[in-house]
Amino acid sequence: MTSEPHRHPPGSGAATTPWTLARDGRRTLRLGPRALANRQRERLAAMVDFARAHSPYYRELYRHLPQRVEDTALLPVTDKPTLMAHFDEWVTDPAVTLDGVRAFVADPGRVGERFLGRYLVTTTSGTTGHRGLFLLDDRAAAVVRALSLRAARRTLTPTVTARLLAHRMRSAHIVATSGHLAAHAVLARSRAAGRLPARHSHVLSVHSPLPDLVDELNRYRPVFLGGYATVIALLAGEQLAGRLRIAPAVVSLLAEGLGDRDHQRIRSAFGAQVINSYGCNESLALGYGCTSGWLHVHGDWLVLEPVDADHRPTPPGERSSTVLLTSLCRWAQPILRYDLGDSVVLRPDACPCGDPLPALRVRGRAADLLSFPHRDGGSVRMVPMAFETLLESIPDLDLFQIVQTSPTILRVRIRYAAGADRERLWASVRKELGALLAAHGAGQVEVEPASEPPEQSPGGKYRVVIPLA
Numbered sequence: 001m002t003s004e005p006h007r008h009p010p011g012s013g014a015a016t017t018p019w020t021l022a023r024d025g026r027r028t029l030r031l032g033p034r035a036l037a038n039r040q041r042e043r044l045a046a047m048v049d050f051a052r053a054h055s056p057y058y059r060e061l062y063r064h065l066p067q068r069v070e071d072t073a074l075l076p077v078t079d080k081p082t083l084m085a086h087f088d089e090w091v092t093d094p095a096v097t098l099d100g101v102r103a104f105v106a107d108p109g110r111v112g113e114r115f116l117g118r119y120l121v122t123t124t125s126g127t128t129g130h131r132g133l134f135l136l137d138d139r140a141a142a143v144v145r146a147l148s149l150r151a152a153r154r155t156l157t158p159t160v161t162a163r164l165l166a167h168r169m170r171s172a173h174i175v176a177t178s179g180h181l182a183a184h185a186v187l188a189r190s191r192a193a194g195r196l197p198a199r200h201s202h203v204l205s206v207h208s209p210l211p212d213l214v215d216e217l218n219r220y221r222p223v224f225l226g227g228y229a230t231v232i233a234l235l236a237g238e239q240l241a242g243r244l245r246i247a248p249a250v251v252s253l254l255a256e257g258l259g260d261r262d263h264q265r266i267r268s269a270f271g272a273q274v275i276n277s278y279g280c281n282e283s284l285a286l287g288y289g290c291t292s293g294w295l296h297v298h299g300d301w302l303v304l305e306p307v308d309a310d311h312r313p314t315p316p317g318e319r320s321s322t323v324l325l326t327s328l329c330r331w332a333q334p335i336l337r338y339d340l341g342d343s344v345v346l347r348p349d350a351c352p353c354g355d356p357l358p359a360l361r362v363r364g365r366a367a368d369l370l371s372f373p374h375r376d377g378g379s380v381r382m383v384p385m386a387f388e389t390l391l392e393s394i395p396d397l398d399l400f401q402i403v404q405t406s407p408t409i410l411r412v413r414i415r416y417a418a419g420a421d422r423e424r425l426w427a428s429v430r431k432e433l434g435a436l437l438a439a440h441g442a443g444q445v446e447v448e449p450a451s452e453p454p455e456q457s458p459g460g461k462y463r464v465v466i467p468l469a
């Protein structure tokens with residue numbers, strides 16, 4: 001522990017606690033778009049300086065750049081595999097090593113503890129080779145909490161806030177509880193730090209059988225229910241069937257690109273305010289959903305650039321191939337112009353909800369594109385959203401998952417609603433999918449029913465589309 005370079009990171013003004021940071025953020029937004037852009041520019045310049053001073057990797061990568069950088073477009077693009085391959089040079093604290101962090105996360109018992117006494121560690125669920133390891137210093141954690149406060153202030157109605165407080169925020173969180181995966185690690189850290197009293201919060205495993213989740217929730221009766229959107233959608237089905245009987249004031253969805261139909265169904269099943277939050281390991285608070293159905297991103301603490309496959313800017317209103325993230329608060333492990341892999345659409349005009357922060361929609365991950373042989377030769381690529389919206393239009397499918405098992409075979413896993421006419425439903429699934437594929441010129445693709453139900457990824461999510469490996 002020879003150095004603590006993050007004690008006074010630059011570019012964050014005098015604010016140091018989540019509350020002063022949140023107040024500072026409100027002031028910036030009140031001052032208008034120019035003030036927001038100025039904040040972003042100042043923080044970017046400071047972060048680039050900091051990365052050059054403390055990260056050998058960035059010092060080398062940026063050696064030909066001008067001394068002051070106020071525009072992300074000047075920065076080369078980075079990504080997870082490259083940064084993970086240079087982990088020890090990437091981090092800004094020489095006491096942090098890949099071996100050290102790996103040993104720490106290998107022990108699930110240490111979740112909630114801080115690595116070296118000063119870093120929250122989160123991991124992605126990827127297979128060992130592609131697994132990302134992310135460190136958050138205390139100062140960055142304070143920014144994340146400030147941004148969560150902002151999201152709560154801007155999304156919750158006064159009535160809902162009053163109900164939450166009246167029940168002491170009795171919350172249930174359904175997350176992947178294995179190891180140091182982001183949602184679990186953040187909850188465990190909040191509990192260890194005393195910010196989330198264990199008796200007012202319940203953490204349930206996303207891998208628990210559905211009847212067990214239902215039983216536990218019926219016993220606990222949360223006023224706040226949070227978790228992956230697909231799992232909450234299943235619970236909405238249980239609530240509608242009368243097996244689950246809870247009355248949360250708020251249902252908070254970790255955004256996975258859930259369609260409008262599921263959103264509506266969750267709202268009516270629970271009679272609750274449904275909010276979307278958008279985050280990832282690289283930026284634990286990216287944005288929050290508004291009443292107009294857009295995600296507003298925290299533009300004073302991050303930059304998101306929608307780009308095409310060659311990393312050229314995608315105009316607002318058009319679907320990007322991927323998006324580049326620049327975090328302005330990750331001092332321990334700078335994330336600068338980092339290829340996040342999400343396809344997004346940036347809203348070209350002001351959002352009707354009145355929120356001045358940039359608004360976008362996530363259109364699924366570029367990695368989830370399906371590719372088929374075209375009937376006239378060549379190949380055709382299709383986005384997961386095409387399949388999602390199609391299958392969502394068929395009633396009584398609680399959950400579905402499309403697995404490509406060969407270039408021309410799609411296996412469809414379905415969880416039917418109770419009492420559904422399976423044969424009739426399968427006939428319409430096959431017909432609709434066949435028509436969609438034919439419309440894209442992929443008519444030879446076979447659609448077959450799977451005997452197994454949809455499966456969760458190691459991180460507990462249900463991916464709607466699993467392309468051929």
Ligand SMILES: [Zn+2]
Pocket residue numbers: 290291292293294296351352353354355359
């Ligand atoms: Zn909005």
